[in-house]
Amino acid sequence: xxxxxxxxxxxxxxxxxxxxxxDFSATPVGCFDSYTEGDVTFTAVDGLGLTSxxxxxxxxxxxxxxxxxxLPDFSMVRADxxxxxxxxxxxxxxxxxxxxxxxxxxxLFGAGSALLAHQTLTIPADFDGMTTLVASAPxxxxxxxxxxxxxxxxxxxxxxxxxxxxxxEPATGALLALGMLAAVVARRRMS
Numbered sequence: 001x002x003x004x005x006x007x008x009x010x011x012x013x014x015x016x017x018x019x020x021x022x023d024f025s026a027t028p029v030g031c032f033d034s035y036t037e038g039d040v041t042f043t044a045v046d047g048l049g050l051t052s053x054x055x056x057x058x059x060x061x062x063x064x065x066x067x068x069x070x071l072p073d074f075s076m077v078r079a080d081x082x083x084x085x086x087x088x089x090x091x092x093x094x095x096x097x098x099x100x101x102x103x104x105x106x107x108l109f110g111a112g113s114a115l116l117a118h119q120t121l122t123i124p125a126d127f128d129g130m131t132t133l134v135a136s137a138p139x140x141x142x143x144x145x146x147x148x149x150x151x152x153x154x155x156x157x158x159x160x161x162x163x164x165x166x167x168x169e170p171a172t173g174a175l176l177a178l179g180m181l182a183a184v185v186a187r188r189r190m191s
Contacts, residue, residue: 019163024065027052031068039083040160044068045076045144059094059129064158067146076105076146077157084110086138087164091145094123094130095155101125102147102155106133108140116140130158139167 022037031049035042042065044050049068058064065077079089093104101124108117116137123131133145140162147155 019161021159021161023062023159024052024157025063027063027065035065039081040162041080041082042160043078043080045078045146050077058092058156058158059096060092060158062158064092064156066156076144078142078144079160080142081140081162084139084141084167085162085164086140086167087162088134088136089140089143090132090134090159090161091143091157092130092132092159093145093147093155093157095127095147097126097128099125102127104131104133104145104147104155106135106143106145108135108137108143110137110139110141130156132159136164140164 020038020040022040022042024035026037027035027050029052031051033043033049035050042050044067046067050065051068052063052065067077089106089108091106093106095102101122104121104123106119107115110116116139117135119133119135121131121133135143145157145160
């Protein structure tokens with residue numbers, strides 16, 4: 001029975017986040033301050049807002065998001081998770097081969113804004129398409145992604161995916177420990 005209790009405790013302490021993909025197809029039309037889908041809220045780091053690409057799809061023909069600033073400004077996007085999780089984050093970023101090279105970036109942060117992981121990729125000025133950046137870390141609180149370029153830049157973001165296990169909050173862990181202790185005490189009283 002103790003093996004069953006341990007398995008139950010482990011599954012309750014760290015529920016699986018599964019593979020969740022936000023494809024931005026349900027974003028509002030026009031500029032918006034934030035967008036929440038499931039366990040993630042997206043906002044522009046610079047506060048200028050985000051826009052769905054309803055005026056023109058990504059290079060792969062799907063709906064994505066861009067910063068609302070006037071070109072060539074691009075807003076880095078912050079994705080806040082509803083609770084910390086341990087796992088992998090990926091995002092597709094791309095451009096239409098405009099005359100500027102872009103340095104794509106994906107950074108993962110934990111408690112106290114500690115940088116946990118960082119991935120970059122420079123795409124050449126003639127790049128036409130989307131590419132995916134991937135990073136993994138424990139106890140992820142939020143991610144920041146987007147691109148920077150010497151002449152300013154605007155890149156598309158699409159298919160934000162996260163997969164892993166949610167980290168239990170301290171109160172949840174304490175309640176779980178109390179429940180397990182009560183089960184042990186009750187079992188000893190019955191014996």
